[in-house]
Amino acid sequence: MKEIVIISGKGGTGKTSVASAMAYLKKDELVLADCDVDAADLHLIMKPQNHSEDDYYSGIKAVIDTGTCTNCGICAQICRFDAIEVRDGSHHVVTLDCEGCGYCFLRCPVNAISIPEQNVGKVYLADTRLGIPMAHARLKIGADNSGKLVARVKRDARKLASEKEKALILVDGSPGIGCPVISSLSGADYVVIVTEPTRSGLSDLTRVWDLARRFDLKTGCIINKADLNPEVRDEIIEFLDSKGIKLLAQLPYSNDFTQAIIQGKTLMEHNPQPWNLVFDQIWTNLLKEL
Numbered sequence: 053m054k055e056i057v058i059i060s061g062k063g064g065t066g067k068t069s070v071a072s073a074m075a076y077l078k079k080d081e082l083v084l085a086d087c088d089v090d091a092a093d094l095h096l097i098m099k100p101q102n103h104s105e106d107d108y109y110s111g112i113k114a115v116i117d118t119g120t121c122t123n124c125g126i127c128a129q130i131c132r133f134d135a136i137e138v139r140d141g142s143h144h145v146v147t148l149d150c151e152g153c154g155y156c157f158l159r160c161p162v163n164a165i166s167i168p169e170q171n172v173g174k175v176y177l178a179d180t181r182l183g184i185p186m187a188h189a190r191l192k193i194g195a196d197n198s199g200k201l202v203a204r205v206k207r208d209a210r211k212l213a214s215e216k217e218k219a220l221i222l223v224d225g226s227p228g229i230g231c232p233v234i235s236s237l238s239g240a241d242y243v244v245i246v247t248e249p250t251r252s253g254l255s256d257l258t259r260v261w262d263l264a265r266r267f268d269l270k271t272g273c274i275i276n277k278a279d280l281n282p283e284v285r286d287e288i289i290e291f292l293d294s295k296g297i298k299l300l301a302q303l304p305y306s307n308d309f310t311q312a313i314i315q316g317k318t319l320m321e322h323n324p325q326p327w328n329l330v331f332d333q334i335w336t337n338l339l340k341e342l
């Protein structure tokens with residue numbers, strides 16, 4: 053079983069359009085994992101029908117039992133995050149500000165504070181309209197620990213792949229270089245970086261490559277909207293050459309990306325020409341590397 057992760061240093065490069073198009077061409081051979089848990093959008097194209105869902109608990113937040121609390125004020129004084137306020141004469145935790153450090157729990161003289169794990173979202177196993185099994189998740193607004201949730205989604209995807217006897221797992225990772233991306237890369241066999249020829253695109257490409265190389269991962273790159281800025285595109289190609297990163301494809305700027313997303317379709321369902329051919333070539337290049 054091989055795991056391919058698609059990431060981008062920044063949002064808006066077309067990562068999910070690329071992931072869904074790649075999935076479409078190998079729909080009988082793979083399992084999808086949507087690990088862009090902070091802002092998932094693969095479901096807009098894949099339209100998963102969930103056949104199992106699980107509450108996801110992670111991280112702790114302080115909770116004050118106002119019946120036991122004597123309003124001594126110690127917790128409000130010692131909380132470094134100013135997460136405890138007095139409302140209507142009682143002490144309360146401002147959940148969004150609480151970092152779950154547990155210090156107030158240790159210092160409360162009457163044990164009025166508990167620190168339960170939080171229900172921060174749901175994880176799902178699904179079948180998609182294309183028949184591709186998919187693991188995905190929904191994080192509640194403001195919830196953290198998305199890196200841990202990514203690890204859970206990947207674990208579920210591996211289980212699905214093993215049950216369904218699929219040889220490939222295709223992971224739609226998060227943009228950026230934060231914790232969820234690190235979690236997406238863990239245990240992968242190959243990483244595809246989707247970038248665009250802009251100054252920020254080039255800068256973010258170098259950062260995300262620096263992250264991928266720490267995992268000693270084979271890396272390929274797709275330059276989307278490659279014709280928009282030939283000067284920066286050439287700089288990107290120079291960077292890829294210097295780092296031994298395989299250039300998997302240069303995609304032209306195309307309104308098909310927007311139109312396909314609006315219609316909830318993959319690129320080739322929206323417009324078979326030229327996308328079938330383009331993505332077939334991407335798979336050929338990638339599998340040679342793999």
Ligand code: SF4
Pocket residue numbers: 116120121122123124125126127128143159160161162163164165
């Ligand atoms: S330290 Fe305990 S008793 Fe004192 S205000 Fe906070 S919760 Fe209430």
Ligand code: SF4
Pocket residue numbers: 113114130131132133134135136145149150151152153154155156157
């Ligand atoms: S757990 Fe830490 S951050 Fe949260 S309220 Fe208590 S002291 Fe403040």
